[in-house]
Amino acid sequence: MRYLFGEYSFDVDRREVHRGVDVVSVAPQVFDLIDYLIRNRDRVVSKDDLIRAIWNGRIVSDAALTTRLNAARIALGDSGEEQRFIKTLPRKGFRFVGAVREELEQVDAAVTDHQQVELQQPDLALPDRPSIAVLQFENMSVDPEQEFFAEGMVEEIITALSRFRSLFVISRNSSFTFKGRAVDIKEVGRRLGVRYVLGGAVRKASGKVRITGQLIDAVTGAHLWADRFERDLTDVFSLQDEVTLAVVSAIQPKMLQTEIAMATRRRPENLTAYDFFLRAIHQYHLTTRESLAEAIKLAHRALELDPGFGSAAALAGDCHASNVALGYANDPQFDCKEAVRLARLALSIDDGDPDTLSRIAVILAGIVGDSEAEIEMADRAVALNPNSWRTWNNRGWVYILAGLPEEAIRSFERAVRMSPVDPLLHMTFFGIGNALLRLSRFDEAIVLFKKALRHNPSFTPAYRGLASAFAHLGRDAEAHEAAGRVLEVDPAFTISAWIAQVPKHSTLFVEGLRKAGLPE
Structure with missing residues (x-):
């Protein structure tokens, strides 16, 4: 509705x-x-x-x-x-x-044939190892602005859990789709394909942080563990480790606390910088023009307070690169230069964090184009954290930009399994469609571009993909209709301006745009 x-x-x-x-x-x-x-x-x-x-x-x-x-x-x-x-x-x-x-929700004619909508996906099978989803913790503070802090705390716990290779951990983007809803834990388990679900609440007040958590077997509904943790705000990272260790110990008692220390990425020394970083992450996930601009400001504030905060540098670089890729950039050359500068800064600070590596790999793949080095970086990120939706999704884009679409498809498919109800799945489906178009599998590409639009009807890149694929198949009326949607959203769109912003474009993609009648 x-x-x-x-x-x-x-x-x-x-x-x-x-x-x-x-x-x-x-x-x-x-x-x-x-x-x-x-x-x-x-x-x-x-x-x-x-x-x-x-x-x-x-x-x-x-x-x-x-x-x-x-x-x-x-x-x-x-x-x-x-x-x-x-x-x-x-x-x-x-x-x-x-x-x-x-x-009642209608699916646009340019998105589907004969008004047919995608059937609900079946329940996912459980992996062959312990699997867990961490739901968004409830913000117990009166101040709604603390919502970002609760999100950031949970994201850190997910990151820590995902470092354990013996665990299968669902991405925060999928688990957070249940945010703010009364849910049946068994349904969550079926939809995400996991055995365990962690939920809880966060309260930040008077210089202290309190977390309450409970771990539930999503198959039986049994409560396996529940506890409450409270520490001074200055000990927030120790608090995250305590929660992580308690959860892991409940699932796999033989895991040692030293593994957490080995898995923990570099953390900022300045807690105010960390606060700005959490706010920046919150804005980054909104992916609007305004939110990315705000995320850049917040990430730079974090860097000013802690120049050695590599994750903040990588996030800022990712935002600048996203401005270019999504067509938000007022000055694409400036955004490209800043993206590369910040990526290299992040790499010089910390070359062992998988999320940072995967962000940098995509930035450099799209702007610099040293395929061998970027593939090595993306592969290393996946090896360091095979449970991360981000590392697999970014690896897919690196392989597309390197001209290896078959391997890109395998990476994107792995990303979908890591985050099966992700709000950003339209980006992943677009990636698969892009790879299929490069393989001249135009009919299959159309299916994926439509799938992306069912998840986000205003996602203009998917309309560009449809226009190109329809044109290659000689389906001129549908190609022109999709091209019309591109110009409806972006009246100033031209192929030459798009090529200037996306230098690592596909020749087939561009040929299709021209056949579809988009202005040169």
């Missing part, structure tokens, strides 16, 4: 809010609050109604409710003064007053 109001689209099934073609970042509770108000727009909703619906009846302060309502208004471009969508009725409650049109 999709609700349309003003310039906004509110997608209940995908839990996404769009303003035009741009994705609006909305915290889970804020999304649920907007959803509840829209569904009950025919009446005034009381404060008690909201607390029962959003907080399951838990006692919450008026300040917490006001904070969520303000966040909802900000997300919808509303305000307490204007009240264009959410109206406050003093001493009575709240009501959604915007004109809403309901729309």
Whole structure:
């Protein structure tokens, strides 16, 4: 179900809010609050109604409710003064007053044939080794801005767990799709193909961090372990290690604490720098023009505070490279130079962290083009952490840019298994489609480009892929329709400008764009 109001689209099934073609970042509770108000727009909703619906009846302060309502208004471009969508009725409650049109999800004609949608994927089989997914921990702080801290803590725990080769660990992007939802742990296990699920909560206040966690067998539903940890904020990394060790010990008791020390990547000395880094990661995952710009600022703040923070340098470089790849760059040459500079800086600081290596490999593959060195780097990242969606996904792009599409497809397929419900799967499916197009397997490429668009209907690169593949097959009407969608989203698009931004392009891809009638 999709609700349309003003310039906004509110997608209940995908839990996404769009303003035009741009994705609006909305915290889970804020999304649920907007959803509840829209569904009950025919009446005034009381404060008690909201607390029962959003907080399951838990006692919450008026300040917490006001904070969520303000966040909802900000997300919808509303305000307490204007009240264009959410109206406050003093001493009575709240009501959604915007004109809403309901729309059952339609799949665009350029995306699918005969309005056929993809069938739900079957449950995934369990791997042949212990497997785990870590769900987003609930933010127990009153301040919704601490959401990024809870995300960052969980991402660090996932990273630490993924270093154990004897474990199969699902990517945070897939496990975080269950964020803010009441879920059946057995269903989570079936959808992600894992035996164990870790959940919990984080509270950061008064210079201390408290984590509560519980480990559940997703097959039987049995609780295997539960505990609470509390430390000063200055000991946050030790806290992460304690949680990791407790989880691993519950799954594989013979694992030793020394393995964690060996697996732990270099950590920043400055905790304020680490805070900026966590905020930057949060913005990076939103992948909008504005969020990448903010991620660059935050990552640079982290670097200013701790010049030896290699992961922050790699993240900043990745953001600059993403600006170019996604067509956000106002000055592509500047972004390319910054991406390479930061990548080399990160490599000089820490050449042993798998995520950093995989980011650098893609940056250099797309801009420098020393295929042998970049393949070696991508392979080493996978060897260091074979459980990481990022290392496998980035390895796929490195192999595409090196002109080895068959191996790229194998890497992307491995990435999909590591994160089977990832919000960024459209990028991975686009990668597979790109590789198939380079192999002249145009029919198969079309299937993957459509698949990418089913996951993200506003993802312009997939329309470019469709235009090229349809044109190569002589399906001119469909090619022109896909080309029209490219120009609808980006009216200034030209093939020559795109080639200038993406120097490691495929000749077949470009030939197809020309056949589809896109402007030179």
